[in-house]
Amino acid sequence: MTRTVPQLDTIPEPCRRQAERLAGTPAEWALLAHNRRQTTWRTRGPQGSWTVRVGTHDGAAVLARHTAALRRTCTAVPALSYGRHAVSGHLGTIAWLITPWLEGPTTWKALEPAREGSWERREPLAAAVALAAAVARLHQAGWVHGNIQPHHAIHQPDGNIALLDVTWTSHHQHLRPSGRFRGGPVQLASPELLARAEDATAPAYTTQSDDTYTLAASLWWASSGTWHHDFTKAGIASTRGLPTTYLRRVLLTEIMPRSTLTAWPELEEALATVLWAPEPQRPTALQLAQWLRELM
CATH class of the missing domain: 1.10.510.10 (Transferase(Phosphotransferase) domain 1)
Structure with missing residues (x-):
């Protein structure tokens, strides 16, 4: 079965505007991961690089949980302090989370x-x-x-x-x-x-x-x-x-x-x-x- 590769136009317009406002323009987009519930992108521009996650349907609920956890931990846990800069939103059955791109090895x-x-x-x-x-x-x-x-x-x-x-x-x-x-x-x-x-x-x-x-x-x-x-x-x-x-x-x-x-x-x-x-x-x-x- 052929898997459809998501295109940039599948990203909700409000999400794309938020990400490009953070990264600056012109912004380059690269697809990092994709499954039926969530798609992850990297956007990079003159102001920095960001990770953009977009969840649909039940993936939106999972991403909303991720966002809630990051919001609650970012001020209490040093290893999650990057969450202070996170931006999120939703549109219908779609949710997104934008976080700073993290440099370094796993x-x-x-x-x-x-x-x-x-x-x-x-x-x-x-x-x-x-x-x-x-x-x-x-x-x-x-x-x-x-x-x-x-x-x-x-x-x-x-x-x-x-x-x-x-x-x-x-x-x-x-x-x-x-x-x-x-x-x-x-x-x-x-x-x-x-x-x-x-x-x-x-x-x-x-x-x-x-x-x-x-x-x-x-x-x-x-x-x-x-x-x-x-x-x-x-x-x-x-x-x-x-x-x-x-x-x-x-x-x-x-x-x-x-x-x-x-x-x-x-x-x-x-x-x-x-x-x-x-x-x-x-x-x-x-x-x-x-x-x-x-x-x-």
């Missing part, structure tokens, strides 16, 4: 030397510490991110971290968990989150403890290119393309073999302390950040 990219077997560990380790510390500050402000992944953080040139994809971020007072969330990538999810996601009668809400588990799982994946569960030893050659429900039930019902970080046992020890601790004894993101810092 955590996935920052840890690439470790995946490639480099013995130079200081920079990848500094990136891991920075992400853990950013999540710890989010938690200290009372928030839960809800969808931590190595592709959902930008390591900026000034040394600061920007957390992305805050659609499912929540706070016990300021923003309740969304009933739309079903748990994120199962390979990174805590056992408790997997169990909640399996129960279709209740929202798959996330906790700070779930965040910390997913943080450790994300760092394991980004530093090695492998999951912390050894799916191959469990008889699953690859998780790519397998239904989420199937993988979730395997993780909930099978005793999964552990992977190892043979080339980096010190990192394995720090992450394993989070990943295989019983939930009541699971360390915090702040503790993980401190342990990682001690490895530098």
